[in-house]
Amino acid sequence: MAAAKAKDATSTSARSSAPKDTSDRRPAEFTKADEFDAYHRMLLIRRFEEKAGQMYGMGLIGGFCHLYIGQEAVVIGMQLALKEGDQVITGYRDHGHMLACGMDPKGVMAELTGRRNGYSKGKGGSMHMFSIEKSFYGGHGIVGAQVSLGTGLAFSNRYRDNDNVALTYFGDGAANQGQVYESFNMAELWKLPVIYVIENNRYAMGTSVTRSSAQTDFSKRGLSFNIPGEQVDGMDVRAVKAAGERAVKWCREGKGPFILEMQTYRYRGHSMSDPAKYRSRDEVQKVRAEQDPIEQVRHRLLEKKWASEDDLKKIDAEVRDIVNEAAEFATHDPEPDPSELWTDVLR
Amino acid sequence: MPIQVLMPALSPTMEKGNLAKWIKKEGDKVAPGDVIAEIETDKATMEVEAVDEGTLGQILVPEGTADVAVNTPIATIVAEGEDASAAKSESKPPQKSTEPPAAKEEKPAELAKNAKEPAQPKPAAAKPPEPATLPDPDVPEGTEMVAMTVREALRDAMVEEMRRDDTVFVIGEEVAEYQGAYKVTQGLLQEFGAKRVVDTPITEHGFAGLGVGAAMAGLRPIVEFMTFNFAMQAMDQIINSAAKTLYMSGGQMRCPIVFRGPNGAAARVAAQHSQDYSSWYSHVPGLKVVAPYTSADAKGLLKAAIRDPNPIIFLENEILYGHTFPVPKLDDYVLPIGKAKIARAGKDVTLVSWSMGMTYALKAAEELAGEGIEAEVIDLRTLRPMDTDTVLASVKKTGRAVTVEEGWQQSGVGAEIAARIMEGAFDYLDAPVMRVSGKDVPMPYAANLEKLALPSVADVVEAAKAVCYR
Numbered sequence: 001m002a003a004a005k006a007k008d009a010t011s012t013s014a015r016s017s018a019p020k021d022t023s024d025r026r027p028a029e030f031t032k033a034d035e036f037d038a039y040h041r042m043l044l045i046r047r048f049e050e051k052a053g054q055m056y057g058m059g060l061i062g063g064f065c066h067l068y069i070g071q072e073a074v075v076i077g078m079q080l081a082l083k084e085g086d087q088v089i090t091g092y093r094d095h096g097h098m099l100a101c102g103m104d105p106k107g108v109m110a111e112l113t114g115r116r117n118g119y120s121k122g123k124g125g126s127m128h129m130f131s132i133e134k135s136f137y138g139g140h141g142i143v144g145a146q147v148s149l150g151t152g153l154a155f156s157n158r159y160r161d162n163d164n165v166a167l168t169y170f171g172d173g174a175a176n177q178g179q180v181y182e183s184f185n186m187a188e189l190w191k192l193p194v195i196y197v198i199e200n201n202r203y204a205m206g207t208s209v210t211r212s213s214a215q216t217d218f219s220k221r222g223l224s225f226n227i228p229g230e231q232v233d234g235m236d237v238r239a240v241k242a243a244g245e246r247a248v249k250w251c252r253e254g255k256g257p258f259i260l261e262m263q264t265y266r267y268r269g270h271s272m273s274d275p276a277k278y279r280s281r282d283e284v285q286k287v288r289a290e291q292d293p294i295e296q297v298r299h300r301l302l303e304k305k306w307a308s309e310d311d312l313k314k315i316d317a318e319v320r321d322i323v324n325e326a327a328e329f330a331t332h333d334p335e336p337d338p339s340e341l342w343t344d345v346l347r
Numbered sequence: 348m349p350i351q352v353l354m355p356a357l358s359p360t361m362e363k364g365n366l367a368k369w370i371k372k373e374g375d376k377v378a379p380g381d382v383i384a385e386i387e388t389d390k391a392t393m394e395v396e397a398v399d400e401g402t403l404g405q406i407l408v409p410e411g412t413a414d415v416a417v418n419t420p421i422a423t424i425v426a427e428g429e430d431a432s433a434a435k436s437e438s439k440p441p442q443k444s445t446e447p448p449a450a451k452e453e454k455p456a457e458l459a460k461n462a463k464e465p466a467q468p469k470p471a472a473a474k475p476p477e478p479a480t481l482p483d484p485d486v487p488e489g490t491e492m493v494a495m496t497v498r499e500a501l502r503d504a505m506v507e508e509m510r511r512d513d514t515v516f517v518i519g520e521e522v523a524e525y526q527g528a529y530k531v532t533q534g535l536l537q538e539f540g541a542k543r544v545v546d547t548p549i550t551e552h553g554f555a556g557l558g559v560g561a562a563m564a565g566l567r568p569i570v571e572f573m574t575f576n577f578a579m580q581a582m583d584q585i586i587n588s589a590a591k592t593l594y595m596s597g598g599q600m601r602c603p604i605v606f607r608g609p610n611g612a613a614a615r616v617a618a619q620h621s622q623d624y625s626s627w628y629s630h631v632p633g634l635k636v637v638a639p640y641t642s643a644d645a646k647g648l649l650k651a652a653i654r655d656p657n658p659i660i661f662l663e664n665e666i667l668y669g670h671t672f673p674v675p676k677l678d679d680y681v682l683p684i685g686k687a688k689i690a691r692a693g694k695d696v697t698l699v700s701w702s703m704g705m706t707y708a709l710k711a712a713e714e715l716a717g718e719g720i721e722a723e724v725i726d727l728r729t730l731r732p733m734d735t736d737t738v739l740a741s742v743k744k745t746g747r748a749v750t751v752e753e754g755w756q757q758s759g760v761g762a763e764i765a766a767r768i769m770e771g772a773f774d775y776l777d778a779p780v781m782r783v784s785g786k787d788v789p790m791p792y793a794a795n796l797e798k799l800a801l802p803s804v805a806d807v808v809e810a811a812k813a814v815c816y817r
Contacts, residue, residue: 087564089560118597119596119597119599120595120596120597120599121597121598122597123594123595123596123597124595124596124597128592128595128596129596130592130596130599130600131599132599132600137560137563137564137600138592138596138600139595139596140588141587142583142587142588145556145583145584145587145588147556148552148553148554148555148556148557148559148560148584149556149557149559149560149563149584149588150560151553151556151557151560152556152557152558152559152560152561152562152563152564153560153561153563153564154560155557155560155561155566156560156561156564156565156566157564159516159542159561159566166560178552179552179553179556179584182548182550182552182553182554183553183556183557185548185550185553186547186548186550186553186554186557189548343598344593344594344596344597344598345593345594345632345633346593346633346635346657347593347598347601347656347657
């Protein structure tokens with residue numbers, strides 16, 4: 001039911017607050033190469049996360065571990081709309097974002113296992129990884145904190161007078177934090193090039209959007225600051241890319257921030273320790289069956305006869321190899337040297 | 348009966364001001380609300396309004412007089428039918444300042460009000476210098492010293508660093524057009540423009556986070572908190588984002604940022620606006636915490652803080668802003684963070700303090716000298732990393748120590764210093780270390796209670812005598 005609701009909202013989201021040049025809300029046209037690329041990249045996230053889940057179960061990964069399974073189309077679609085130098089920042093459900101930014105799966109997995117060749121030398125873990133080289137600014141563990149930080153990244157772009165944008169991801173839960181609105185205010189006041197991507201996966205941990213939010217249309221959350229927003233079918237990578245391109249254009253033209261509400265769904269619990277009793281198995285199954293972002297691409301590839309089952313199996317095998325290699329690396333990479341306890345406190 | 352117009356107190360910490368200008372002349376009719384004069388404080392130029400109807404009888408303090416104490420009669424207003432000359436005989440002459448009036452600028456009154464022209468540095472205020480402190484060993488002998496307020500020194504430090512590095516910018520509430528809530532950023536907007544001197548909404552959590560994000564992207568923000576009391580709203584960004592991210596990223600993420608503003612008790616502003624955060628921030632690895640006392644240290648350390656690649660908490664003090672100290676006239680005066688200074692040499696007891704606490708410690712040392720006790724006074728200047736060596740070396744010499752701070756005793760900086768002395772110089776101690784601190788209560792508003800809540804010179808003298816068994 002909820003899935004149908006989400007679709008309705010998508011189709012009726014055009015509003016006067018949105019910029020005129022975004023009236024065309026059709027999904028992006030994907031070529032055969034685009035579809036293959038999206039399929040490969042989304043599948044990498046899915047398989048990586050499944051492997052992380054297994055390794056958590058084996059005790060190789062500790063602490064909190066928030067999986068991105070189900071939301072893959074959001075980061076892949078948005079990444080397709082970016083250019084060199086655009087920054088990305090997010091909260092703690094960040095593995096997918098890092099892979100989408102092109103970070104090495106081995107380094108990410110080794111950080112999950114707390115090993116010395118992890119992206120943060122084993123000192124950050126699942127929620128705290130960064131790559132300045134790939135313009136990925138974390139990986140932040142405090143709900144909503146990355147929204148002010150991402151606004152600061154956008155501030156630096158304005159200060160330097162470049163045309164880069166800062167992609168600032170947060171969830172439907174973080175959208176209720178006070179500093180989000182402090183940031184909205186400053187971003188619009190100073191016309192900062194920041195895209196606020198609200199990944200609405202319908203549950204803030206165990207609390208559904210309807211139980212936590214007075215305004216459940218998150219694309220409207222910037223209205224009182226005059227920030228335009230759109231609701232986007234976050235399960236369709238083509239729709240995400242098209243919306244991302246509109247938002248990016250808006251920002252690069254110096255018009256200020258833009259809000260994209262990505263309507264998506266996480267298949268797994270909030271974290272590995274969440275039994276997800278707050279929703280029915282049927283609800284999850286229904287989304288998986290009807291809206292799965294990877295299945296959508298797979299279906300199109302087969303339907304258009306752009307790929308055979310064998311072609312796709314080959315991609316599956318390639319992706320599994322990458323993930324297995326990462327897992328192997330992360331299992332055998334040594335723990336940090338004890339001397340690392342005292343490094344990196346100050347520069 | 349003529350009514351006396353008194354020099355008004357225009358801010359919680361104001362003790363005196365300059366009578367910049369008389370708007371009304373003797374004999375002019377005045378009504379309530381009429382502006383009769385302009386008073387210049389070290390923060391702003393304010394208008395004095397008549398509160399009674401009548402005629403301006405006699406002007407008791409001519410315009411251009413500097414350092415008129417609060418509550419000094421500055422004029423009389425006579426009511427209808429009263430004899431203006433009667434007022435003359437009754438009114439007291441203005442309290443004469445023992446200091447020569449400061450050199451007047453052309454039109455100082457317009458500076459604060461009309462911020463379109465670049466603000467000029469104010470002439471050195473004619474305040475008596477603070478108790479003498481020993482010269483910094485880092486300053487070459489024979490260097491010319493210039494008297495300067497802490498406020499001016501901080502401003503100069505920012506100006507110099509902003510000229511040197513165009514990634515340095517100032518952001519905070521009222522830092523630009525208003526010229527700084529406490530006038531520390533005076534003139535910055537005029538020189539550097541709105542791009543680099545950024546007025547924010549009242550939104551500490553948000554702009555602290557924005558600053559941290561900008562620092563992560565390689566800029567060097569100076570985030571001004573109107574006071575550190577309001578930084579509590581931003582504590583999460585300061586601790587969780589600024590202080591910890593370098594470590595959590597395995598050394599990859601940078602965060603060169605300065606959080607600065609007045610810390611500690613001002614005067615008569617009660618509990619929510621009078622708190623010392625020294626121990627709060629000095630608790631946190633990943634931060635450096637600087638708390639200068641003199642103008643020279645304020646300048647040299649703020650310049651160092653702006654250049655430092657780490658997040659710095661720079662704790663200023665509202666009361667010290669107007670205090671004048673000599674500052675070495677050097678092109679680029681930068682002091683090392685993390686080095687304490689012996690402010691006064693002595694052999695009998697070590698007093699350890701920083702920032703505002705130094706005023707109590709130094710005055711107490713004077714008093715103690717009169718009683719034959721030679722106190723060595725150490726100004727920590729930086730609370731993290733703490734210069735334990737300098738403290739221990741002194742305690743090994745004196746065998747006795749007293750810490751002085753405005754903050755609360757439990758888990759305070761004094762407790763930390765005492766622990767380090769115990770760990771590092773136990774065998775040298777001739778008495779337990781004593782802590783003079785703020786009392787263990789929220790700051791009260793009433794003048795007498797506030798005084799009781801703060802540490803005093805007498806407290807320090809008493810503690811020093813106690814550890815000397817006298």
